[in-house]
Amino acid sequence: MLVLHGYIDDSTRGDIFVLSCLQADVGMWAFVELAWLGMLERVNARLKQQGRKELSRYHATDCQSHRREFEGWTTDEEIELTKMIVKIFTEHKFHTNAYSLDLKHLQEEIPETKTNPKGFAYVFLLHHLMLEMCDGVLRKHKNAIMGMTHDHCDCDSALLEAFNQMIDDPAFKCRERFTTLVPARWQHCIPLQPADLIAYENYKETLRRKQMSSRPRRTPLRLILDADPPCIGGNLKCFNRESLSVFKQIMDEMNEETKDRLLRTARIRTLRPHDAATGDRSSQRDKSQARRREGGESKKAKRPKD
Numbered sequence: 464m465l466v467l468h469g470y471i472d473d474s475t476r477g478d479i480f481v482l483s484c485l486q487a488d489v490g491m492w493a494f495v496e497l498a499w500l501g502m503l504e505r506v507n508a509r510l511k512q513q514g515r516k517e518l519s520r521y522h523a524t525d526c527q528s529h530r531r532e533f534e535g536w537t538t539d540e541e542i543e544l545t546k547m548i549v550k551i552f553t554e555h556k557f558h559t560n561a562y563s564l565d566l567k568h569l570q571e572e573i574p575e576t577k578t579n580p581k582g583f584a585y586v587f588l589l590h591h592l593m594l595e596m597c598d599g600v601l602r603k604h605k606n607a608i609m610g611m612t613h614d615h616c617d618c619d620s621a622l623l624e625a626f627n628q629m630i631d632d633p634a635f636k637c638r639e640r641f642t643t644l645v646p647a648r649w650q651h652c653i654p655l656q657p658a659d660l661i662a663y664e665n666y667k668e669t670l671r672r673k674q675m676s677s678r679p680r681r682t683p684l685r686l687i688l689d690a691d692p693p694c695i696g697g698n699l700k701c702f703n704r705e706s707l708s709v710f711k712q713i714m715d716e717m718n719e720e721t722k723d724r725l726l727r728t729a730r731i732r733t734l735r736p737h738d739a740a741t742g743d744r745s746s747q748r749d750k751s752q753a754r755r756r757e758g759g760e761s762k763k764a765k766r767p768k769d
Contacts, residue, residue: 465604468492469596470658471613473585474524474666478568480581481669482588483561483662483699484611485654486600491555496653498551506544520649521548521656523663545683548660553690559697560595561665562588564707565673572707573714575726575733583729585618586625587710591700593629597637599697608640614655615646622646624728665699672701 469486487495499521507517518532525531526541533541564587566580576583601607613622626644629635649655664684671678679685687695702710714722723733 465607472658472662474662481563485658557695563669564702586729
């Protein structure tokens with residue numbers, strides 16, 4: 464039996480939201496972790512010698528913008544670090560799947576998500592990531608099982624609930640082949656750092672596609688994808704406005720129980736007609752009680768003194 468493990472991270476700025484999963488053989492992750500720690504040690508040895516702040520981890524956004532621990536870095540230093548990271552990728556075998564969507568388009572096409580669009584995006588995209596892995600790497604490796612770890616976030620419980628719904632669904636053909644989904648923090652989980660890089664590169668690639676830019680792919684992603692021999696396979700898929708509109712039609716055809724379950728999993732409270740009527744009556748009752756209290760206080764104020 465082949466045991467695989469995927470590390471999930473998101474990347475978002477503005478309205479673009481990306482959820483990405485970097486997968487590899489569970490035994491290979493140990494070698495990736497050793498190589499990654501060795502890379503950080505070499506970088507920190509140089510920084511220490513120069514009397515500069517050492518890195519606690521690699522974070523793609525901070526490295527790109529030279530912020531926080533990367534403050535004061537030069538472009539040449541960033542390029543050199545990128546080469547070291549690309550070398551780690553090219554020396555190991557990975558598979559990756561990622562999905563992206565525009566949170567503004569999501570709210571416009573599916574108004575029910577307005578109170579928590581990011582929560583809905585997490586649940587919605589995790590569902591599609593699992594379907595994609597089922598039809599991809601798990602179909603290729605018919606004896607494989609997959610465990611997953613995601614970067615700790617505000618949606619930990621929602622992600623776990625969505626995962627359990629998938630593996631409890633008799634219609635999901637890979638329900639017996641996904642084992643676990645657990646949250647972890649980067650301080651204790653080194654593989655989340657390469658997963659962070661892939662999520663960020665997928666975010667940048669989503670922007671490039673959205674803007675229909677003629678500029679080439681970013682260098683880190685291009686070097687990883689063009690490695691010879693190939694070191695990574697997979698895809699990035701983007702939900703555009705049209706595909707979100709199609710899903711809205713699917714939601715409208717769901718029965719109320721199924722739709723409510725989806726929204727509640729995404730931590731979006733649904734208000735049924737009975738609840739709305741109850742809320743209106745409660746509001747009217749509160750206003751009536753307030754008026755009576757005000758009337759009583761007014762009478763007390765006007766009562767003559769003895």
